[in-house]
Amino acid sequence: MNNLGARIYGFAAIMMGAAGFIWGELATGWLPLPATGRTALADALSALLLAGGALINWRQRWGAGLLAAVFGFGFAVVDGPALAMHLGQFGYWESAAEPLALAMAGLVAFASAGETPASQRFARIGCIGFALCLFVFGAAHFVYAAYTASLVPAWLPPNQMFWVYATGAAAIAAGLAILCGILDAWAARLLAAMYIVFGALVHAPLLWAKPADHFRWVEFIVNLALIGAAWIVADRLAARETMA
Numbered sequence: 001m002n003n004l005g006a007r008i009y010g011f012a013a014i015m016m017g018a019a020g021f022i023w024g025e026l027a028t029g030w031l032p033l034p035a036t037g038r039t040a041l042a043d044a045l046s047a048l049l050l051a052g053g054a055l056i057n058w059r060q061r062w063g064a065g066l067l068a069a070v071f072g073f074g075f076a077v078v079d080g081p082a083l084a085m086h087l088g089q090f091g092y093w094e095s096a097a098e099p100l101a102l103a104m105a106g107l108v109a110f111a112s113a114g115e116t117p118a119s120q121r122f123a124r125i126g127c128i129g130f131a132l133c134l135f136v137f138g139a140a141h142f143v144y145a146a147y148t149a150s151l152v153p154a155w156l157p158p159n160q161m162f163w164v165y166a167t168g169a170a171a172i173a174a175g176l177a178i179l180c181g182i183l184d185a186w187a188a189r190l191l192a193a194m195y196i197v198f199g200a201l202v203h204a205p206l207l208w209a210k211p212a213d214h215f216r217w218v219e220f221i222v223n224l225a226l227i228g229a230a231w232i233v234a235d236r237l238a239a240r241e242t243m244a
Contacts, residue, residue: 005232005235006109007057007228009056009225009228009231010052011224012222012225012227013052013225015053017053019046019217023217024042045073048070049070053067061114064113067109068110069106071100074103075100079096083095083096098222101133101229107129108122108126108233112239123240126236130178130229131174131175134175137171149161171191173187178237188233188234195230196227199227203220
């Protein structure tokens with residue numbers, strides 16, 4: 001189980017890179033790339049995702065650093081500026097939170113590969129940044145409650161809307177736990193488990209039904225990346241408790 005979160009995160013990055021070459025679009029929640037040089041930029045970022053995803057299994061520090069830089073680039077150049085111009089529109093918050101959360105997880109994985117005072121600060125920044133993104137992910141369940149309910153299997157008791165609100169509240173609670181340091185490692189573990197359930201009950205069946213649909217691949221891959229991201233954060237928080 002050692003570094004399993006980083007391996008899942010890396011595998012998801014490889015899938016993102018492959019999907020980028022197949023569809024000519026990045027398989028993330030990023031907003032559309034600029035029209036000028038769009039194909040070249042998508043190919044370059046896809047290649048870096050493939051490289052970082054493979055490298056993280058060989059040299060975690062290098063691979064995680066590369067992936068953190070790629071996702072950070074997506075936030076800083078594509079989604080962050082768009083968010084700054086549309087602060088009142090929630091969709092931009094959600095689009096920006098996805099690459100930012102993945103960048104923060106990469107930063108945590110990078111820092112966890114070597115213990116120095118600087119790496120401890122990077123890990124703390126990464127955990128805080130990831131936790132803040134969870135507030136956006138949780139809020140999305142309430143903002144887009146009707147759409148989210150349509151994704152919940154109808155056979156789950158007591159009803160679809162219950163699970164929309166319960167899982168949204170769970171994401172927010174996990175963010176609070178990580179920020180406050182109260183049962184934070186457990187919260188991150190349960191968050192990873194929740195994303196695993198999402199993958200099994202929601203994203204995998206949707207992808208199976210329409211395997212050629214790019215959007216469904218995007219949703220499946222990003223959820224897989226978030227499983228790895230939550231696991232990375234959980235491992236870091238658990239290690240910190242052990243060292244303390």
